[in-house]
Amino acid sequence: MDLQLAGDAALVTASSSGLGKASARALAAEGSNVVVNGRDEERLAAAVEDIRTDAAEGATVIGHAADITDPDAVEALVERPVAEFGGLDHLVTSAGGPPAKPFLETTDEEWYEAFDLLVMSVVRAVRAAAPHLRAGDGGTVVTIASITVKEPKDNLVLSNAVRAGAVGLEKVLSTELAPEIRANAVLPGTHETPRVEDVVEQGLERGDYDAYEAGIAEWAERIPVGRLGDPMELGRTVAFLSSPQSAFLTGVALPVDGGESGSTL
Incomplete structure (x- = not known):
């Protein structure tokens, strides 16, 4: 299936490793120009070179080092694809996982740090990206969350609770930013x-x-x-949700978990 993403401009946050990297790879393989993001410049450079090996002919892949919990850094990150590619069509928000802890061992500081990482990073990225996404032929936002928002896991109180805020935000965005921008979330299980x-x-x-x-x-x-799961299975799902082939999907929180979750909701 041709996802009709060739020549589009995409930004994937926290994409120097893991599921974010797989999403950047899948978008580049479909011909999108992609900005890859990470904090560690050495690992970021290696990820960019790796992703380029699978990129479609004509697709450009560049790296931009930035901490997604830094508001000023997020604004500069969003402006990078606009400067390099002339616009921004697709935003994929990813973030590393917070510490694994039970509720009574989790400090206030850890709660605030998790909220900044998992929710405010999305808030700031979408806020900065929205004018650019609206300017194109149909922008998309896809947030990589976790299946834990549907079925909480032991000792993962921060992921269980805080990621749900990012998924709730995507539902709001799917109405407030419509019809120019579609917003969806993917809920990966164990990859x-x-x-x-x-x-x-x-x-x-x-x-x-x-x-x-x-x-x-x-x-x-x-x-x-x-x-x-193979990370690329998640990455290809993100690419599909970013594409015109999923044009009637918005406000969706899609499990990609091989049936791992027992939730029916």
């Missing part, structure tokens, strides 16, 4: 990202697993399709 790989490696060091593959298999036991 084989560097973060999950690190957790399995730590378990391997503790002796929880006999081999890395055994650790991955244990994680996959709770997923009906019998395996973890």
